Amino acid sequence: MKILTVALNTFREAIRDRILYLLLFFAAICIAFSRFLALLTVGDRIKIVKDVGLASISLFGMLMAILIGTGLVYKEIDKKTIFTVIAKPIHRYQFLLGKYLGLVLTLLVMIVLMSLIFLVLIFVHTLTIEWKLLIAIFFIFIELCILTAVAILFSCFSTPILSSLYSLAFYLIGHLSWSMETLIKKVKPGIGKTLLQILYTFLPDLENFNFKTEVVHNLPLPSEIYLHSFLYGLFYSLFLLALAMIIFHRKDFV
Amino acid sequence: MSTVLDVNNLHKAFTTGFIPQKKKILKGITLKVEKGEIFGYLGPNGAGKTTTLKCILGIIFPDEGEIRLFGLPNTSLQAKEKIGFLPENPYFYEYLTAAEFLRFYAQLFGLSRETKEKKINHLLQLVGLERASTVQLRKFSRGMLQRIGLAQALINDPLLVFLDEPLGGLDPIGRKEMRDIILRLREEGKTVFLCSHILQDIEMVCDRVAIIVDGKILNQGKLQDLVSEKILFYEIVVSDVPASSFKGLGECLAEDGGRLLLKVTAEENIKEIMKIVLNQNGRIHSLTPRTATLEDLFVHLVRQR
Ligand SMILES: Nc1ncnc2c1ncn2[C@@H]1O[C@H](COP(=O)(O)OP(=O)(O)OP(=O)(O)O)[C@@H](O)[C@H]1O
Ligand SMILES: [Mg+2]
Numbered sequence: 001m002k003i004l005t006v007a008l009n010t011f012r013e014a015i016r017d018r019i020l021y022l023l024l025f026f027a028a029i030c031i032a033f034s035r036f037l038a039l040l041t042v043g044d045r046i047k048i049v050k051d052v053g054l055a056s057i058s059l060f061g062m063l064m065a066i067l068i069g070t071g072l073v074y075k076e077i078d079k080k081t082i083f084t085v086i087a088k089p090i091h092r093y094q095f096l097l098g099k100y101l102g103l104v105l106t107l108l109v110m111i112v113l114m115s116l117i118f119l120v121l122i123f124v125h126t127l128t129i130e131w132k133l134l135i136a137i138f139f140i141f142i143e144l145c146i147l148t149a150v151a152i153l154f155s156c157f158s159t160p161i162l163s164s165l166y167s168l169a170f171y172l173i174g175h176l177s178w179s180m181e182t183l184i185k186k187v188k189p190g191i192g193k194t195l196l197q198i199l200y201t202f203l204p205d206l207e208n209f210n211f212k213t214e215v216v217h218n219l220p221l222p223s224e225i226y227l228h229s230f231l232y233g234l235f236y237s238l239f240l241l242a243l244a245m246i247i248f249h250r251k252d253f254v
Numbered sequence: 255m256s257t258v259l260d261v262n263n264l265h266k267a268f269t270t271g272f273i274p275q276k277k278k279i280l281k282g283i284t285l286k287v288e289k290g291e292i293f294g295y296l297g298p299n300g301a302g303k304t305t306t307l308k309c310i311l312g313i314i315f316p317d318e319g320e321i322r323l324f325g326l327p328n329t330s331l332q333a334k335e336k337i338g339f340l341p342e343n344p345y346f347y348e349y350l351t352a353a354e355f356l357r358f359y360a361q362l363f364g365l366s367r368e369t370k371e372k373k374i375n376h377l378l379q380l381v382g383l384e385r386a387s388t389v390q391l392r393k394f395s396r397g398m399l400q401r402i403g404l405a406q407a408l409i410n411d412p413l414l415v416f417l418d419e420p421l422g423g424l425d426p427i428g429r430k431e432m433r434d435i436i437l438r439l440r441e442e443g444k445t446v447f448l449c450s451h452i453l454q455d456i457e458m459v460c461d462r463v464a465i466i467v468d469g470k471i472l473n474q475g476k477l478q479d480l481v482s483e484k485i486l487f488y489e490i491v492v493s494d495v496p497a498s499s500f501k502g503l504g505e506c507l508a509e510d511g512g513r514l515l516l517k518v519t520a521e522e523n524i525k526e527i528m529k530i531v532l533n534q535n536g537r538i539h540s541l542t543p544r545t546a547t548l549e550d551l552f553v554h555l556v557r558q559r
């Protein structure tokens with residue numbers, strides 16, 4: 001209940017942030033732009049629209065998560081609004097979870113808006129609603145949940161600019177780490193291989209949430225993969241949030 | 255009488271600077287606040303008043319020492335249910351309107367919808383902001399923020415209220431209203447912990463004071479006991495008499511437009527001075543006995559350091 005109160009308040013704060021609308025505006029432009037890009041290409045034009053559209057939703061969702069997420073907790077401490085909240089009967093972890101959920105809620109609303117624009121554009125083109133695209137979008141959202149947790153974790157102990165850089169690094173590593181799998185296969189068994197494997201387990205693998213190609217090209221996928229990705233996202237977020245809570249728990253707000 | 259706040263041997267150091275250095279801010283604070291009193295926490299700028307409050311409220315963690323609220327550890331939610339807090343510079347969510355802001359805090363206490371709205375209306379009225387209830391806090395003036403801050407501190411009918419510089423930023427009427435509210439809280443049986451560096455504020459309302467200088471409590475007790483009723487000296491204003499006539503009787507503090515301000519320590523000298531003035535056809539404008547004030551005590555303590 002208290003978590004929900006903080007979440008709704010956070011949502012109210014985030015939704016009144018101008019950056020959000022700026023990003024939403026650019027996302028809309030990018031999605032619409034894909035239509036013109038399609039005109040310039042030969043072949044299956046609708047695939048280009050879908051490709052660019054999904055990529056835009058993913059990119060701008062990421063920017064929203066990082067730019068707003070890194071500021072949220074930091075601002076509370078910097079502007080000292082947290083003082084009166086801490087003096088109220090609420091646990092610190094409840095406060096942090098509330099912040100997290102509020103931001104996730106904000107991102108959900110934004111994703112829904114971008115998807116609407118996207119689906120309408122596709123509908124105008126093909127006169128069908130492509131429900132399959134929603135699978136890809138759902139996993140983009142799961143990825144954003146992880147990114148939000150990262151942003152909040154970093155913003156517990158550093159400034160928004162640094163946190164944004166760290167979060168961006170996390171994002172890039174997350175999308176490149178799958179190549180380590182190939183590397184591990186090539187390395188001879190031994191200590192080196194074990195270390196690489198341990199590292200690989202802890203590094204994020206955000207490609208787990210990338211179903212764009214499969215969805216756009218209608219490739220078949222076993223349903224366990226979806227479940228696996230979903231659980232991976234859930235536990236990775238929980239792991240990051242737990243870390244953030246531990247840091248937050250004994251922090252002096254000065 | 256029961257103790258509502260018990261602070262025992264509180265120590266806190268901050269690490270600051272590029273090359274980290276420990277700076278001791280609180281050096282063993284011990285104090286007790288009893289139910290139903292207005293407790294004044296007085297000290298010069300930078301003495302550590304706000305730091306003490308932050309420790310009590312769980313915003314920062316002391317390095318050493320123990321804090322109990324109503325016999326409970328200060329971080330327990332049960333204790334926090336019963337307290338209110340007005341921070342020194344009111345920093346609040348600027349994107350919320352006054353009513354939304356109070357609603358948010360009311361929800362943190364889990365007040366039911368009906369009591370919540372009633373309480374919010376009542377508090378907005380109490381602090382004189384009923385007309386600003388739909389204005390965003392970013393458009394509030396400093397004094398208005400102070401008022402909404404007080405409303406926020408009282409949202410849960412707290413038994414113990416912490417006020418850090420409650421009269422800061424208020425106009426004369428606002429100051430009087432704030433003082434009245436503080437006194438009314440005592441009438442309702444509540445306890446008030448009031449931090450200030452302004453003596454008059456404390457002197458006017460507090461039952462008991464603690465004076466903190468440089469992280470240590472130097473004096474603590476009932477206001478009447480700290481400030482003795484004993485007359486220290488008399489101030490006499492006379493005119494039409496040359497200053498030289500009073501040699502040896504009193505000290506001439508100021509001379510302005512033929513008027514002399516004399517400081518007289520011995521009572522028997524007063525008669526002497528009066529005689530001289532009458533003999534020389536001068537005039538006596540005033541004769542004021544000066545007792546020790548909190549200010550004297552304060553200045554004395556701070557100077558000693
Ligand atoms: N975050 C911090 N890091 C380092 N030093 C600090 C920090 N916060 C406060 N201090 C120092 O602690 C001392 C006490 O500060 P505090 O805010 O408690 O004073 P105060 O008694 O409330 O003063 P005032 O009357 O001005 O409000 C000051 O010397 C201040 O410089
Ligand atoms: Mg202070």
